[in-house]
Amino acid sequence: MSKVRLSLRPSTQGYVLLAPALIVYLLFAVYPMIDVIRMSFSSWNGLSPQAKFVGVANYRAILTQDPVFWGALWNTLIWTTAAVIVPNLIAFGVALALNQNIPGRSSLRIIFYLPVIIASIAVATIWKWMYDPFFGLFNGLLTSWGLSGWIMDWLGDKKIALWSVFVAHLWQSVGFSMVLFLAGLQSVSTTLIEAARIDGAGRWGVFRYVTLPALVPTITVVIVLSLINSLKAFDIVYGMTGGGPAQSTQMLAMWAYTQSMQLGVFGRGAAVSVVLLLITLVVVIPYMRWMFKREDAVR
Amino acid sequence: MKMFSQAFRPVGSNKVDPVLVALWVAFILLAIIWIMPFLFIVFTSLKSNATVMGASAFSPPTELAFGNFVAAWNRGNFSTTAFNGIVITFIKVPLGLFVSAMAAYALAKVPMRMSRALFALFVFGTMLPFQVMLAPIFRQVNAFGLINTYPGIILPYLAFGIPYQVFILYGFFSAVPKELSEAARIDGASHFTIFRRIFLPISLPVLSALLILDFVATWNEFAMALVILQDPRMWTLPLGLMNFQSQFQSDYGQLNAAIIMTVLPAAIVYLMFQRYFVSGMTSGAVKE
Amino acid sequence: MKIRTAIAATLSVLAITAGLGLNSAAAEELKIWTLSFENESANVAWQKIIKEFEAANPDITISLENRSVDEHKAALRVAAQSSQGPDIFFMWAGLGLGGEFVNAGLSQPLDKYYDQYGWDKRLVGTAGSFSNIYEGGRHGVPYTFHGEGIYYNKGLFEKAGITQPPATYDELKADAAKLKDAGIPAMTFGGTVNWHLMRLMDVILEAKCGAEKHDTLMAMKVDWSTEACATASFQELNEWSQNYILSPFMGIDNSQSFNLFLAGRAAMMLEGDWLVSQLRGENRLADFDLFPFPTGTDRLYGFAEYLYVSSKSSKADAAAKFLDYMLSDTVQQDNLGAFGSISINANVKYEKVDPLDQKWMDIFAKYTKIYMNGDQAFPLDVTTEYFRVINEVASGNIKPDAAGKTLQTFIANR
Incomplete structure (x- = not known):
C-alpha cells in the first residue's frame, strides 16, 4: 500500500489530496453558476422535458415588463447600503466600548453575539411575533405607554415593512461585525496608545491617529463581508413577509427563487439570478485583488 | 466589589474615568434592549393562548404552561426534524473539514502548477452566495436523483462550505515553517503521511474552531434545505419551524415554544464553546 | 365481432396480470401528498382512513405527506421533474390550478376506473363534474366540495341594529356602514396570505360584473382595463x-x-363551509350564523378539491383502489363533517346536523352553479400579479381606476 503511494509523484499526490474538495466544489457550486447563466437565455417551465433557447428575451422581460423586478432591485440596493452602514456603526461603537476597562465585558459580549448564532428563520419568527399588530410586543408597549396613535402594522404597511425587517436583521448582524472589530482592536498596540497619551493626545487624538489607522484592514473586511451577507438576504425576508405586502419587501435573491421554484418560470428566475451575480462580482473582484496584493506584500 | 476596583480606568491611567462610567450605563441599557426579544419569547412560550390575547404583552406568565412545549414538539414533528438535523450536521461537518484540510494542505505545501489559480478559485467561492442560485443547485441535485436525500443536501453544503475552510486552513498551513515538512520529506515520507502525521495534529485548534462554527451554520441553514428537502420526513429544524409558523401562527404560546426548541441546541453549543467562535471567525477574516 | 372479442380477451388477460401483479407484489407503497389542513379534524380523519385501508389491504401501505399550501404547490412542481413524486396528489379542480398540472401531463386519466368502480353513481353531480373539464379524459376524483359565504357574529349584528341578513350587495354595504357607526369593524381578513383578501375581490367581481362577464375576465378573454365593472370592483x-x-x-x-x-x-368573515367544524371545535357554534355573499347572480362562491393520480405513478390500480375506498359510502358516512360540511358522496345520510350545517346543506341544495376563487381560475404567474394588485388597491397604493390597467398590462405581456 505505502509503496504505491510512494511511487506517486509529489505533485500527483497533491492533486489526489485536492481532488475530493475540488470535485464537489466544481460540481455543486461552480457548475450551477454556469448553468444559471445558460438557463437565463432559455425558456423552461419546470414541467416540460426540454428548455428552449430564447436569446435575451428573459432579460428584456424582467427589465421592461416585470412589475416587481425594479422594486426588488431597489430594495436590494437600499438594504445593502443600510446593512453596510447601520449595523457596522453600532458594532464599532459596541466593540470600542467592550474594549475599555469596564465590568461585565464578557457577559455583554455574549449578549450581543447571541443573536448571530440563532437561525435566521428563527430570528424572522421571533420578530414577526413581536411585530404582531394585535398581540405583539411593540404595539403592546405602545398601548401601555399611552401611545396608541403610534401603533402600526409593522409588516403589513408598505411604507415601513422593509425597515421593520431590517431592524430584525440589524439585531442579528451587529454581533458578527462586533467580534471582528474586537479582534481588530486587540491588535492595536497598547504601547502606541500609551506613548500617544504621554505625548498629550486626548481621547479623540488617540482614536484618530492610533486606533483608526490600525483598524483599516479590519474595517475593509467587515464592510465586504456585510455587503455580501446582505446580498444574500433571503431567510429573514422569506420568514417575515414572504416578499409582501404587495411584493414591497421583495429582494432579488428571493424573487429569483419565487420565479423559478414557485411560479415555474425558470428562465426569468435565472435572469434575475444573473443580475444579482453581476452585482456580487462588482464587489468581490476588486476585493480579491486587494486581498491578494496584501498577501503578496506580507510575503 | 473587587470586580470594580480596577474598572473604568483607561489604559495608562489610575483614575476612574467618568465618561467611561456614563458610557457603561448607556451600554447596559443597550444590552437590555438586545436581550428583550429573548425574554419576550420565553414569557410567551409559557403562556396559554387566552393569556397571550388577554393580558399585556410583556407581563411575565403567571401560571407556567409547559404544555406548550409538549404540544409544539408533537405538532411540529420535532423528533423527525431534530434527527435529520443531527444526521446531516454530524456527517457534513467532519467530512467537510477533513476534505478541506487535505485540499488546503495540497495547495499550501505541495508544489503544483496552477496551485495559485486553484486557490483563487476557492477564494472566489468563499464569496459566492448560494442564495442567488437556488434553482440551478436544485436542478443539479435533481440531475443526480438526490432530491429529498441526505447526500442531496450534504453535497451542496460541502460545496459551499469547503471554500471558506480551505481559505482559513491554507492561511494556517502556509504559516507552518518549511523545516517541519521538509525534514519528513527527506526521510521519504509521502505527502499523505506528512498530512496525517504532522499537519492534521497541529491544526487541531483551528479545526475545532471551524468545527463549532460550521456546526452552527449547518444546523441553522434554511434556503438550500427549502429547495432540496421537500419531503417533510427529511426536513431539518429550520424548515420545521417555518412550517410551524405558517400553520400555527395564531397558537402564540406553542409557536414561541417551537422557536425556543429550534434555537436552543445552537445556543448551548455557543455558550459552551464561545472561545472557539471568536478564533474561528477571526483567524481567517482578520489576519495580522 | 372478432375485434371485440380480441379486445375483451386482451383486457381480461391484462386484468388478470394486473391482479396477479397486485397480489404477488410485497406490500406496495402508495405515496399521497396533501395539505396539512387548517381544520384539524380533516388531518385526523386522513390518518384514520389510511389505517383502516391498510388493515383491509395488507398488500398496500400508504405514506402520507402534508404541507402548507405554498409548499405543496412548490413540491408538486419539483416532483414533476424527479422520480420522487407522489402516486396520489391533492389539488384544486378548475382550469387554473388543477389545469396547470393536468395540462403539463402530471395527472393520468381515470376513465377506466370511473367505469370499473361506477363512481358516477355515488358522486354528487356538481362535485364530480370538474373531472370532465380537462382535455384528454377524466382527471381526478372529488375529495371535497366547498362553498364560501359570510359568517357573522349574531351579537354584533344585533348591537348594530341589523335584524336580518342582507339580500343584496347594496344592503350588505349598508349593514357594513351601520356596523361602522356602532364602532364595529365589519369584516376581518388576513393579508399575509394573499388568497384570503382575494376572496373579497372575487365576490365583488361577481356582484358588479355578473356571471358571464366575470368568467370572461377570469379567462382573460376581455380587457381588464376597459371593463367598467372591473374598475368599479377595484x-x-x-x-x-x-x-x-x-x-x-x-x-x-x-x-x-x-x-x-x-x-x-x-x-363578519368570508369563509368556507369548513369554518363550521372549526367553530364546533371552539364550542362557539351558537354565536354565529351565515349567509351566501349576496351577488345577485344564481351562482355560489365555491370550489372543489380533487385527488389526482400522478401520471408518473406505476401503481395506478392500487391508487384507484384507495380512491374508491375514500369515496365509498361507509368511509364518507363515517367521516361526515371532517372534510367539509357536505360529502361528495350522494348516498350519505345526514342526521343530527347542527343548524349551521343545515344552512350549508340548504345553500348547496339551492345553487346548481358555482364561481371559483380567482387563484384557481388564473394561471400561477397571473395569480401572483392579481394578488399584488389587490394588495396595492387595498392599501391605497394603486388607484382603483389604474388597477385594471396594471393587471391587463401584465396579462398582455405574457
Whole structure:
C-alpha cells in the first residue's frame, strides 16, 4: 500500500489530496453558476422535458415588463447600503466600548453575539411575533405607554415593512461585525496608545491617529463581508413577509427563487439570478485583488 | 466589589474615568434592549393562548404552561426534524473539514502548477452566495436523483462550505515553517503521511474552531434545505419551524415554544464553546 | 365481432396480470401528498382512513405527506421533474390550478376506473363534474366540495341594529356602514396570505360584473382595463378596505384573523363551509350564523378539491383502489363533517346536523352553479400579479381606476 503511494509523484499526490474538495466544489457550486447563466437565455417551465433557447428575451422581460423586478432591485440596493452602514456603526461603537476597562465585558459580549448564532428563520419568527399588530410586543408597549396613535402594522404597511425587517436583521448582524472589530482592536498596540497619551493626545487624538489607522484592514473586511451577507438576504425576508405586502419587501435573491421554484418560470428566475451575480462580482473582484496584493506584500 | 476596583480606568491611567462610567450605563441599557426579544419569547412560550390575547404583552406568565412545549414538539414533528438535523450536521461537518484540510494542505505545501489559480478559485467561492442560485443547485441535485436525500443536501453544503475552510486552513498551513515538512520529506515520507502525521495534529485548534462554527451554520441553514428537502420526513429544524409558523401562527404560546426548541441546541453549543467562535471567525477574516 | 372479442380477451388477460401483479407484489407503497389542513379534524380523519385501508389491504401501505399550501404547490412542481413524486396528489379542480398540472401531463386519466368502480353513481353531480373539464379524459376524483359565504357574529349584528341578513350587495354595504357607526369593524381578513383578501375581490367581481362577464375576465378573454365593472370592483375593494375591514389586516394571516373574529373584534368573515367544524371545535357554534355573499347572480362562491393520480405513478390500480375506498359510502358516512360540511358522496345520510350545517346543506341544495376563487381560475404567474394588485388597491397604493390597467398590462405581456 505505502509503496504505491510512494511511487506517486509529489505533485500527483497533491492533486489526489485536492481532488475530493475540488470535485464537489466544481460540481455543486461552480457548475450551477454556469448553468444559471445558460438557463437565463432559455425558456423552461419546470414541467416540460426540454428548455428552449430564447436569446435575451428573459432579460428584456424582467427589465421592461416585470412589475416587481425594479422594486426588488431597489430594495436590494437600499438594504445593502443600510446593512453596510447601520449595523457596522453600532458594532464599532459596541466593540470600542467592550474594549475599555469596564465590568461585565464578557457577559455583554455574549449578549450581543447571541443573536448571530440563532437561525435566521428563527430570528424572522421571533420578530414577526413581536411585530404582531394585535398581540405583539411593540404595539403592546405602545398601548401601555399611552401611545396608541403610534401603533402600526409593522409588516403589513408598505411604507415601513422593509425597515421593520431590517431592524430584525440589524439585531442579528451587529454581533458578527462586533467580534471582528474586537479582534481588530486587540491588535492595536497598547504601547502606541500609551506613548500617544504621554505625548498629550486626548481621547479623540488617540482614536484618530492610533486606533483608526490600525483598524483599516479590519474595517475593509467587515464592510465586504456585510455587503455580501446582505446580498444574500433571503431567510429573514422569506420568514417575515414572504416578499409582501404587495411584493414591497421583495429582494432579488428571493424573487429569483419565487420565479423559478414557485411560479415555474425558470428562465426569468435565472435572469434575475444573473443580475444579482453581476452585482456580487462588482464587489468581490476588486476585493480579491486587494486581498491578494496584501498577501503578496506580507510575503 | 473587587470586580470594580480596577474598572473604568483607561489604559495608562489610575483614575476612574467618568465618561467611561456614563458610557457603561448607556451600554447596559443597550444590552437590555438586545436581550428583550429573548425574554419576550420565553414569557410567551409559557403562556396559554387566552393569556397571550388577554393580558399585556410583556407581563411575565403567571401560571407556567409547559404544555406548550409538549404540544409544539408533537405538532411540529420535532423528533423527525431534530434527527435529520443531527444526521446531516454530524456527517457534513467532519467530512467537510477533513476534505478541506487535505485540499488546503495540497495547495499550501505541495508544489503544483496552477496551485495559485486553484486557490483563487476557492477564494472566489468563499464569496459566492448560494442564495442567488437556488434553482440551478436544485436542478443539479435533481440531475443526480438526490432530491429529498441526505447526500442531496450534504453535497451542496460541502460545496459551499469547503471554500471558506480551505481559505482559513491554507492561511494556517502556509504559516507552518518549511523545516517541519521538509525534514519528513527527506526521510521519504509521502505527502499523505506528512498530512496525517504532522499537519492534521497541529491544526487541531483551528479545526475545532471551524468545527463549532460550521456546526452552527449547518444546523441553522434554511434556503438550500427549502429547495432540496421537500419531503417533510427529511426536513431539518429550520424548515420545521417555518412550517410551524405558517400553520400555527395564531397558537402564540406553542409557536414561541417551537422557536425556543429550534434555537436552543445552537445556543448551548455557543455558550459552551464561545472561545472557539471568536478564533474561528477571526483567524481567517482578520489576519495580522 | 372478432375485434371485440380480441379486445375483451386482451383486457381480461391484462386484468388478470394486473391482479396477479397486485397480489404477488410485497406490500406496495402508495405515496399521497396533501395539505396539512387548517381544520384539524380533516388531518385526523386522513390518518384514520389510511389505517383502516391498510388493515383491509395488507398488500398496500400508504405514506402520507402534508404541507402548507405554498409548499405543496412548490413540491408538486419539483416532483414533476424527479422520480420522487407522489402516486396520489391533492389539488384544486378548475382550469387554473388543477389545469396547470393536468395540462403539463402530471395527472393520468381515470376513465377506466370511473367505469370499473361506477363512481358516477355515488358522486354528487356538481362535485364530480370538474373531472370532465380537462382535455384528454377524466382527471381526478372529488375529495371535497366547498362553498364560501359570510359568517357573522349574531351579537354584533344585533348591537348594530341589523335584524336580518342582507339580500343584496347594496344592503350588505349598508349593514357594513351601520356596523361602522356602532364602532364595529365589519369584516376581518388576513393579508399575509394573499388568497384570503382575494376572496373579497372575487365576490365583488361577481356582484358588479355578473356571471358571464366575470368568467370572461377570469379567462382573460376581455380587457381588464376597459371593463367598467372591473374598475368599479377595484373601487369597491378599496372602499371596503379603507372603511369596513378590521385594521390593520395586511400584517396578519387568516388564522389570526379567525382568532380576532372569535374574539368579537369584527362582525363578519368570508369563509368556507369548513369554518363550521372549526367553530364546533371552539364550542362557539351558537354565536354565529351565515349567509351566501349576496351577488345577485344564481351562482355560489365555491370550489372543489380533487385527488389526482400522478401520471408518473406505476401503481395506478392500487391508487384507484384507495380512491374508491375514500369515496365509498361507509368511509364518507363515517367521516361526515371532517372534510367539509357536505360529502361528495350522494348516498350519505345526514342526521343530527347542527343548524349551521343545515344552512350549508340548504345553500348547496339551492345553487346548481358555482364561481371559483380567482387563484384557481388564473394561471400561477397571473395569480401572483392579481394578488399584488389587490394588495396595492387595498392599501391605497394603486388607484382603483389604474388597477385594471396594471393587471391587463401584465396579462398582455405574457
